[in-house]
Amino acid sequence: xxxxxxxxxxxxKEAAEKVIASAPELTALDQAIGDGDHGTNMKRGFEAVLxxxxxxxxxxxxxxxxxxxxxxxxxxxxASGPLYGSFFLAAGEALSGxxxxxxxxxxxxxxxxxxxxxxxxxxxxxxxxxxxxxxxxTLKADxxxxxxxxxxxxxASEAVAxxxxxxxxxxxxxxxxxxxxxxxxxxxxxxxxxxxxVCSTLEARQ
Amino acid sequence: MNDTVGIVIVSHSKxxxxxxxxxxxxxxxxxxxxAFCGGNPDGGLGTNVSLIIDAINDAWSAKGVAILVDLGGAxxxxxxxxxxxxxxxxxxxxxxNAPIVEGAVMAATEAAGGSxxxxxxxxxxxxxxx
Numbered sequence: 147x148x149x150x151x152x153x154x155x156x157x158x159k160e161a162a163e164k165v166i167a168s169a170p171e172l173t174a175l176d177q178a179i180g181d182g183d184h185g186t187n188m189k190r191g192f193e194a195v196l197x198x199x200x201x202x203x204x205x206x207x208x209x210x211x212x213x214x215x216x217x218x219x220x221x222x223x224x225a226s227g228p229l230y231g232s233f234f235l236a237a238g239e240a241l242s243g244x245x246x247x248x249x250x251x252x253x254x255x256x257x258x259x260x261x262x263x264x265x266x267x268x269x270x271x272x273x274x275x276x277x278x279x280x281x282x283x284t285l286k287a288d289x290x291x292x293x294x295x296x297x298x299x300x301x302a303s304e305a306v307a308x309x310x311x312x313x314x315x316x317x318x319x320x321x322x323x324x325x326x327x328x329x330x331x332x333x334x335x336x337x338x339x340x341x342x343x344v345c346s347t348l349e350a351r352q
Numbered sequence: 353m354n355d356t357v358g359i360v361i362v363s364h365s366k367x368x369x370x371x372x373x374x375x376x377x378x379x380x381x382x383x384x385x386x387a388f389c390g391g392n393p394d395g396g397l398g399t400n401v402s403l404i405i406d407a408i409n410d411a412w413s414a415k416g417v418a419i420l421v422d423l424g425g426a427x428x429x430x431x432x433x434x435x436x437x438x439x440x441x442x443x444x445x446x447x448x449n450a451p452i453v454e455g456a457v458m459a460a461t462e463a464a465g466g467s468x469x470x471x472x473x474x475x476x477x478x479x480x481x482x
Binding site for chain 2: 181183186187190219220221222223224225227228229231232264265317318
């Protein structure tokens, strides 16, 4: 698995398009336990990313990540802007001097740490971290395996499902207390959508 | 130095932000700089990092700026906005853990007396402690 620039462009395009397409589902999940804007916010952010696709794909990878992060921060309009934005800004920072795919877990881990710091949140609180952290663990444990992409896909799906019985203790959903139980977390779902889009693009290139 | 700490009000709703700023101006007067913003980049309910940065710069004072927010996203976006300021300004801005309307009025009242940023923040945050 080597990451070429044309692959990177398709990765960004596919991830953005999948998130935009899933906006109604993300909004429905957020209406159940949040304020109902996650889908429209993510759509606005990733439409802005798509509009910069040519600029982004012409940049060195670390700069491209930072451009994506800054674009999300400036356009999403909800807490998910700084959360996803911080992921890409930190991953971009971590990328300089690193190589992909060898250092993928390191780079991804820097992004996950930034999300945790920004949200002052940890795994088990019914947030996007409940997908990102298990995926990071898979990236570490299964690095170099031929079926890494399949494992990441499965990890993300299973991790989203596990947010359903959780009680939210962070974010707007925490206002609901026990009533947050029984709904999938919208941020966990959008993280899964993004990761699945990346997996599909990489699989199609293999 | 006659400077007073500036106050920034960040709500998901521009109407709430403006109404809060109106109350502060009426109750505290015009010696404290008050800036406000609300709404996402499309103008709907939400918050917008670039508008928050503009508001911080509008309310800027040599004594610093205290930000009052309503709900989660406003806090997260305000913290992000602070990090995107020039490095020397970052440490002179605080996001107060206080109710937005009462916090803004209390913070501005304290600021009007010439108090430091930490004193202004402490007074606003007493509301939460109670």
